[in-house]
Amino acid sequence: ETGVTQTPRHLVMGMTNKKSLKCEQHLGHNAMYWYKQSAKKPLELMFVYNFKEQTENNSVPSRFSPECPNSSHLFLHLHTLQPEDSALYLCASSQSTGPNTEAFFGQGTRLTVV
């Protein structure tokens, strides 16, 4: 248990569905992240939030919509996804977005788009 909780752990959705991934951290951190992990590829940083404000969007398609209502919660809203979006989506948090801080990851949501 790393203090970062993601729900659901598994999600199967059709291409016309709308779903949301949730992440909650109990560590008092100020920064939260969404990563996408696909087989045989490096971990891809999608979004960064610092003190609830989005500081980075790594050219992510608009069918992925993040929301950060407070420093402890992060959502990823999904709509009209494609099969190639199937992957493990990982949420992480860190004390800050400054240097020399480690990231704490959730267990991930395994997403399958059919």
Place this chain on the structure above:
Amino acid sequence: SQQGEEDPQALSIQEGENATMNCSYKTSINNLQWYRQNSGRGLVHLILIRSNEREKHSGRLRVTLDTSKKSSSLLITASRAADTASYFCATDASLSGANSKLTFGKGITLSVRP
């Protein structure tokens, strides 16, 4: 790209042997971190070595950093079957302002045979 690139991609050893994994990167960094991931789970932080450090130990882990060669190695001594996992190096490099960015490699799959 300044992402870490791990070598080898896969490693299979006998229990009790040592495992050595390497990481190379391309640009200046604040620190380099190693993470572990069990199948289908989140990443767990193992160790962080700062750019002004050359070697660091944590239990059975030994990490070295050579900034002149832009490379790092992770040594796991007296390996156990439970060490079977994927291992990632991540480079922490400064962005504009006070922020930095953690960039991950593709990972090394370590299998430890009982």
